[in-house]
Amino acid sequence: MARLILAIETSCDDTCAAVLDGGRILANVISSQAAAHAGFGGVVPEVAARHHLELAAPVVEAALGEAGVTLDEVEAVAVTAGPGLIGALLVGVSTAKAIAAARRLPLIPVDHLQGHVAANFLEPEPLEPPFLCLVASGGHTLLAAVRDHSGHEILGQTLDDAAGEAFDKSARLLGLGYPGGPLIQKEAEKGDPEAFEMPVAMQRDPGLDFSFSGLKTALVYRCRELGPEGVEERRADLAASFQKAVVDQLVAKLKRGLKQGRWEAVALGGGVAANGPLREAVARVCEREGVRLKLVPISLCTDNAAMIGSAARWSETVAYPDYLGFDAFATGERMAA
């Protein structure tokens, strides 16, 4: 197992680079592009790809500088191979390949979702498997069984929209802007979560899958009924009611997952794990069930390269030059496929 790992992540908004010494983070640089995208109501892929291209080298240099490490000391280069937008992933993969090949270092391709799981293996207080992990972000929502360091089993996942996407689309419907999660949470603080009845999707479904599409549609209809002025007036109530419905569903499935297995620990990951009411609700469930809850810092919930480096420690290493023909794969195609 390589000790000193340089990790690169470019699967979506952020250009990220990190340096790890074992499970210890020496540097974790995130060049947030959220501001650049605010005017577009979301991620603009070629803007993203172009930004990744411009930022990849400076972000890697910043990470090495912050870590006080030179490339001569790096033992392996890890990179997110997917899933994600192909154009964006390729920038990270090409950068990682170039750095690794120049030094004849091994390359470690990493599954982005395993990265979110592996954020929990980082110091301080790394969480040891087994545990139940809820990952909810803009592109993914899943409940995973983590039985060892090297992978996870998907117990349930969204059948339509991801939780973070539901936040983004609802924020847009409510005229709150992007990114939706923090803006809805802020608006919801002023509102009544019981003001509007939202469909409790999947509540009767015995499985562990999620669905957020019906919630989005319900909000569309509430907004239509209220009209622009009504939405303006009731925005905080709409935000609070919507947020409660998302949190309730995530928590209900987590509880069901806890009942179905003998889990002693729970972890959260993905950008939605930064949501305050979700963290509080999960904490209450874990306390009631007598289960340990691991909450990594918010900077390790949202996309970052430290989690990619962490996953790389237990992922398959590809020796030089076997990775030169290696390509990125896209959302919808898992690495195992």
Place this chain on the structure above:
Amino acid sequence: METRSAAQTEAAGAALAAEISPGDLVIVSGEVGAGKTTLIRGAARALGVVEPVTSPTFTIGRRYAGGRLPISHLDLYRLEDMEGEDPALLDDYLGPDGVAFVEWPAAGAERLGRPALEVRLAHAGEERRTIEVVD
């Protein structure tokens, strides 16, 4: 045509799949929550895709390789326009052997070419949707 539930909208997508040939581009339009992804899921299922068919909004594109032919599902909502963009941006998702379903196609209109089919979905109250297919 009018459907009364998401399941019926999915079935309408499955029926649509019978009219699809390799290389086809299918535009699926409609407001947020109109059932675009639901209809495309039905078509993908009918074409042999077994894995979850979920919204591609966040990453712009998803590809499904498990069916009878390669399927791409694109959502160009977040693309302002293609001017000044890498013209090959969408090429990873288009090809003569597969079928591409595209939501919010406006930004990529020039690059995408002429659609084989266009499906227009609209809200008709709660679960109901109207579906119009244009050749």
